[in-house]
Amino acid sequence: MPGAPDVEAVFRAEYGRAVSVLVRFLGDIDLAEEAVQDAFTTALGTWPENGVPPSPAGWIITTARNRAIDRLRRESSREARHAEAALLHSPDAPAEEGPVRDDRLRLIFTCCHPALAPQAQVALTLRLLGGLTTPQIARAFLVPEPTMAQRIVRAKAKIRDARIPYRVPRDADLPDRLRGVLAVVYLIFNQGYADTPELSAEAVRLGRLLAELMPDEPEAVGLLALMLLVDSRRDAREDEHGALVPLPEQDRARWDGELIAEGQALVRRCLRRNQPGPYQIQAAIQAVHSDSPTAAATEWAQIRQLYDQLTALAPSPVVALNRAVAVAETEGPRAALALVDALDLGGYHVFHAVRADLLRRLGRGTEAVQAYEEAIAHSDSAAERGYLERRKRELVRR
Known part of the structure; x- marks a missing residue:
């Protein structure tokens, strides 16, 4: 029963x-x-x-x-x-079928209306589409439950008082609105991937829904491919003690072959459309990683080219930081460090972590330790802090 x-x-x-x-x-x-x-x-x-x-x-x-x-x-x-x-x-x-599917799409776009603050968009999407409770969402975003409850209540009131329409935008408005929807789904995925698998699973589910409901939007397909390819490495991200394992050190036999195959098929589908966008390019970068049997075999020149394309299409300091990682593998850490030091990302823990690794590779141990300490101070993830602490200790013991 x-x-x-x-x-x-x-x-x-x-x-x-x-x-x-x-x-x-x-x-x-x-x-x-x-x-x-x-x-x-x-x-x-x-x-x-x-x-x-x-x-x-x-x-x-x-x-x-x-x-x-x-x-x-x-x-x-x-x-x-x-x-x-x-x-x-x-x-x-x-x-x-039909109306029900359309209703879910309408609700996603309602939650992600540009009149709502981005944090409220994420919280409301998770609450209504994902069915997560307010305490679950509050824990995921490291805020008190009353704070998250107020955020959700205010978002609902904004929809009601501003008479935000419960509908899919007109075709002319769709591209601008879709970008916000995709950004929220990807933010949910990244938030969950760091510490809360339930959140990333919800993001993948929403990504599948968007790709199914909007098959002619290549960026929706690209986002789904990106999330699947990243998520394929989930089981390899931690060792038997729960410690974080970075991508180059992961046991690739533990990667999920089915998710990789699905993600790569979606990337090929995007390539055939020849309408590149930021999510599609990021998915292509992850596809290159998933194609490599070992870290040493990674086609870094191809990844560098893809980051060049992403920089031209959607420039940002974070994209520039990731591009610098590829430059370190193709031109060496000195060239990459010059690029990293030109960025204004002092509050971003990954910036300090990348900089620490480049300084370590250049033999500048004291500076690398300081950079690791900055990365630790700015990270909200216990697993990431543990990894950074280990790398710092390795330098101190030398």
């Missing part, structure tokens, strides 16, 4: 879909969330006895809709009566 794990599995798979549909029906994010949560609570009480229904998502959506109607009936305002009338005349169970 089904139990709590079965309901939890449906929750993880269908929560965002159900909330998306209910938001369209209700025009109210809070009411939609409460109705869907009530439906899952009901499932916990009935599915163990009656079994999982043939269409779990349809059951959840219909039950949530009925819960919303019951709540609106208890309200006395004219607005509530109008909303109830609209719900009573709407279809009982939205189709699994």
Whole structure:
């Protein structure tokens, strides 16, 4: 008989879909969330006895809709009566395909509206599409739970008060809006990849959704490829003691071959379109890494060329820093250090870590130790700090 794990599995798979549909029906994010949560609570009480229904998502959506109607009936305002009338005349169970998929896309774009602050976009996307609780999101972003709760409440209020439309933007507005959506998904992935696998898994899920719903947007496909290729190395990032293992030292036999094959296929699909964008180029860089049987066999000249292309297309100090790493492998650490020292990234721990490694390779141990200390001070990741501490100790013992 089904139990709590079965309901939890449906929750993880269908929560965002159900909330998306209910938001369209209700025009109210809070009411939609409460109705869907009530439906899952009901499932916990009935599915163990009656079994999982043939269409779990349809059951959840219909039950949530009925819960919303019951709540609106208890309200006395004219607005509530109008909303109830609209719900009573709407279809009982939205189709699994087509409209449901469109609803999820609308909700992603609503969460990522440019009127909302980027941090609020991330939090609200995770809350509504990912089904993560406020405490989970707060822990992932290292902020107190009340702070995150206020952030989410303010974002919902902004959507309501500014009357932000629940729709996919017009074609003319789509490219600008899509960039924000992709940036939020990638930020979620990076945040999770450092310390919280659950977050990165949510980002990959959202990336798959975007690529499926918008197959003609090469940057959406490129972002998915990028995340899959990076995620393929997850099991090799730590040793048996939980210590961080950098890319050159990883056991490549532990990389996920299926994710690599899927990511590389998506990169080839992007290349055939010949509409390069930042995510596609970054995915191509990761594809080069995944093609190399050993660190020594890495085609650094090709990676350098790709970073040159990325610099021309989307210049930024972080891109320049990553390009400098490729320069170190093709021209040597001295040339790379000159590039790194010209960057204004003093608050970014990776900047100090790269600089420390270049100084170490140049035999400038005292300066390298200082750079490692700066990197440690600026890192929020316990695993990264542990790795940097080990590298620093190696220099001190010499």
